[in-house]
Amino acid sequence: xxxxxxxxxxxxxxxxxxxxxxxxxxxxxxxxxxxxxxxxxxxxxxxxxxxxxxxxxxxxxxxxxxxxxxxxxxxxxxxxxxxxxxxxxxxxxxxxxxxxxxxxxxxxxxxxxxxxxxxxx
Amino acid sequence: xxxxxxxxxxxxxxxxxxxxxxxxxxxxxxxxxxxxxxxxxxxxxxxxxxxxxxxxxxxxxxxxxxxxxxxxxxxxxxxxxxxxxxxxxxxxxxxxxxxxxxxxxxxxxxxxxxxxxxxxxxxxxxxxxxxxxxxxxxxxxxxxxxxxxxxxxxxxxxxxxxxxxxxxxxxxxxxxxxxxxxxxxxxxxxxxxxxxxxxxxxxxxxxxxxxxxxxxxxxxxxxxxxxxxxxxxxxxxxxxxxxxxxxxxxxxxxxxxxxxxxxxxxxxxxxxxxxxxxxxxxxxxxxxxxxxxxxxxxxxxxxxxxxxxxxxxxxxxxxxxxxxxxxxxxxxxxxxxxxxxxxxxxxxxxxxxxxxxxxxxxxxxxxxxxxxxxxxxxxxxxxxxxxxxxxxxxxxxxxxxxxxxxxxxxxxxxxxxxxxxxxxxxxxxxxxxxxxxxxxxxxxxxxxxxxxxxxxxxxx
Numbered sequence: 001x002x003x004x005x006x007x008x009x010x011x012x013x014x015x016x017x018x019x020x021x022x023x024x025x026x027x028x029x030x031x032x033x034x035x036x037x038x039x040x041x042x043x044x045x046x047x048x049x050x051x052x053x054x055x056x057x058x059x060x061x062x063x064x065x066x067x068x069x070x071x072x073x074x075x076x077x078x079x080x081x082x083x084x085x086x087x088x089x090x091x092x093x094x095x096x097x098x099x100x101x102x103x104x105x106x107x108x109x110x111x112x113x114x115x116x117x118x119x120x121x
Numbered sequence: 122x123x124x125x126x127x128x129x130x131x132x133x134x135x136x137x138x139x140x141x142x143x144x145x146x147x148x149x150x151x152x153x154x155x156x157x158x159x160x161x162x163x164x165x166x167x168x169x170x171x172x173x174x175x176x177x178x179x180x181x182x183x184x185x186x187x188x189x190x191x192x193x194x195x196x197x198x199x200x201x202x203x204x205x206x207x208x209x210x211x212x213x214x215x216x217x218x219x220x221x222x223x224x225x226x227x228x229x230x231x232x233x234x235x236x237x238x239x240x241x242x243x244x245x246x247x248x249x250x251x252x253x254x255x256x257x258x259x260x261x262x263x264x265x266x267x268x269x270x271x272x273x274x275x276x277x278x279x280x281x282x283x284x285x286x287x288x289x290x291x292x293x294x295x296x297x298x299x300x301x302x303x304x305x306x307x308x309x310x311x312x313x314x315x316x317x318x319x320x321x322x323x324x325x326x327x328x329x330x331x332x333x334x335x336x337x338x339x340x341x342x343x344x345x346x347x348x349x350x351x352x353x354x355x356x357x358x359x360x361x362x363x364x365x366x367x368x369x370x371x372x373x374x375x376x377x378x379x380x381x382x383x384x385x386x387x388x389x390x391x392x393x394x395x396x397x398x399x400x401x402x403x404x405x406x407x408x409x410x411x412x413x414x415x416x417x418x419x420x421x422x423x424x425x426x427x428x429x430x431x432x433x434x435x436x437x438x439x440x441x442x443x444x445x446x447x448x449x450x451x452x453x454x455x456x457x458x459x460x461x462x463x464x465x466x467x468x469x470x471x472x473x474x475x476x477x478x479x480x481x482x483x484x485x486x487x488x489x490x491x492x493x494x495x496x497x498x499x500x501x502x503x504x505x506x507x508x509x510x511x512x513x514x515x516x517x518x519x520x521x522x523x524x525x526x527x528x529x530x531x532x533x534x535x536x537x538x539x540x541x542x543x544x545x546x547x548x549x550x551x552x553x554x555x556x557x558x559x560x561x562x563x564x565x566x567x568x569x570x571x572x573x574x575x576x577x578x579x580x581x
Contacts, residue, residue, distance in 0.1 A: 010581050023578035026205045028569030032576055068398065085396035085422055087576030088158065088429050 001062070001102055006031050006055040009062075009106035013053075016107055027087045030056040038066075038110065041118040043073035051113065052091050053106070061100055064113040065091035074120045125260060126274035127155070127166045127209070127249070128431035130465030130572055134277040134528045136171050141213040141251060147179060148186035148213065152197035154206040156574030157245050157263075158430055161406040164262055166245060167431045167572040169206055172197040185225055187212065198240055205577065207244035208237040209258075213251045220252030221271070222259060230259035234267055243577050249273060255286045263577075278464050279528030282408065282433060282519050298384055299337050305523045309337060313385075315520050318342040318407035320395060320423060322371040324500045325413035325437045327358035327378070328509035334379040334386040336517065341379060341386055342403050345371040346394045356502040395422040405430050409516050412436040413509070415498070417475060417483050424469050427462060428570040434462040435515050436469070437508045439546065441499035455504055455548025459511045460558075461519075466533065466540050470566035472558035504548045511544060511553060 010033060014022045017035055025032045031054075038051040049070050054063040068083050070092055080095045096116040100109055129137060140151040154170040178193035201208045210233060214220060222230065230248035237246035238261050247260035247267075256275045261267035277283040299309045306312060317338050319326045322345040333341050348368040349360055357371070359378030372390025379388035393400045395414075404410055404426050412423045412434060420436060427434035439457035462468060469475040518524050525532065535541045539557030546553050561567070 025576035090398035
């Protein structure tokens with residue numbers, strides 16, 4: 001990711017979710033972006049979650065996290081997740097894979113992350 | 122501590138102290154750039170950078186303790202803006218008694234602090250005067266009105282934890298209990314006021330909790346997610362067979378043990394694992410963390426909590442391995458470590474105890490969620506006890522300074538650029554030796570997390 005992409009991604013997220021839904025914090029050269037509420041799929045518990053995006057100019061892709069305790073649309077806990085510390089806070093890390101580069105934009109990335117919680121596993 | 126504490130990592134504290142207490146024609150000022158966090162209802166400021174003025178920046182003005190060109194503050198202000206840090210102007214009044222800002226200091230603070238706050242909103246800012254063993258400040262904390270803090274708490278990291286102001290005296294009514302350890306401990310209040318977190322309560326951690334309780338530590342936070350079974354009975358201090366039948370939580374066994382010791386130590390058990398939010402929140406309130414965990418991921422998390430919030434961390438571990446069949450005398454290797462990690466000194470990443478490769482190897486290259494635990498590894502109580510006892514001794518040093526209390530990093534030097542506090546156990550030879558470890562100047566983990574505090578969320 002380029003520093004320009006990071007700046008633009010924050011702006012795109014503001015446009016998409018609204019200024020009051022987006023908070024940012026610096027963390028050792030990385031930009032942490034907290035989206036207050038990202039809607040998940042029908043049946044997910046809770047139905048909406050805060051999402052943390054880590055935008056690190058040193059890395060090829062963003063990282064996405066949600067609040068610990070998030071359940072899938074089928075009511076089960078997602079597999080292959082773990083609680084990790086980011087910016088001094090506890091977040092749920094989850095595995096998902098999409099072919100992505102920054103030309104696809106941050107919204108596509110968030111959409112793929114949301115899709116992870118629609119899986120029936 | 123007061124409701125605000127400034128914590129200074131090893132090295133930065135000494136640098137600040139040397140700068141502002143330097144003798145000269147006028148007072149010297151320094152800029153301490155800080156992160157911050159809320160910890161148990163108090164505000165903790167953690168120093169990340171110290172900047173000073175050059176000799177040529179000071180003005181010849183006898184009317185003030187020190188006067189300097191306004192433009193000379195620009196590098197500090199720019200650095201604070203760039204790194205999103207609070208700005209504290211620090212100077213010293215090198216005389217005994219309570220530290221207090223003079224009317225001149227206060228007038229200057231009332232002008233400068235709002236200007237700092239306007240440049241870096243959302244962070245604390247202030248002006249601090251250091252005396253001899255005491256400090257005071259004019260502080261503007263986020264979302265609060267600026268105010269005077271007459272007994273500002275300062276924590277210096279060094280050979281021991283040095284707190285200003287120091288404890289007033291031994292207020293324990295049960296001093297007789299601790300009479301025989303007074304020669305080493307000195308003021309028992311140093312222990313009675315302290316909180317030590319112990320993460321992992323089985324082979325190593327149960328020894329640590331037991332000894333901390335005997336010593337009269339004020340509060341022990343015990344963290345473990347597990348219940349006990351028969352395979353723990355040979356090494357968990359305080360466990361009995363009924364605990365295996367009942368599958369008692371390890372925290373419950375430790376609570377019972379501490380109560381039975383009867384020295385007044387308060388034990389708070391937390392059934393969870395790092396980095397659960399509840400666990401991290403509890404660890405932030407500790408004066409010292411002792412890690413007795415069996416995996417590197419947990420060690421990496423404890424390392425990060427300790428560095429972010431400037432908390433001393435003592436890590437213990439024992440590893441028993443068979444030797445090849447052809448070399449059966451001795452038939453095992455018994456290794457172990459006691460690492461004394463003083464914020465600002467070497468970290469586990471600096472010294473190679475942690476690396477991305479080692480973390481990946483722990484889960485066969487997969488994510489953290491694939492970690493299966495290390496059930497079945499060889500453990501023997503006497504070796505656990507050996508490293509645990511040394512860990513408690515290191516906690517004792519950090520809290521009571523029985524070996525000395527210098528904040529000069531040189532006081533921790535082993536030889537060359539090796540820092541003391543990386544003890545290696547050879548259980549076969551029966552030795553525990555300090556091998557020392559090096560602080561890596563460009564360590565990414567130190568750069569990212571040392572003194573980082575909590576994330577400060579701002580409108581984009």
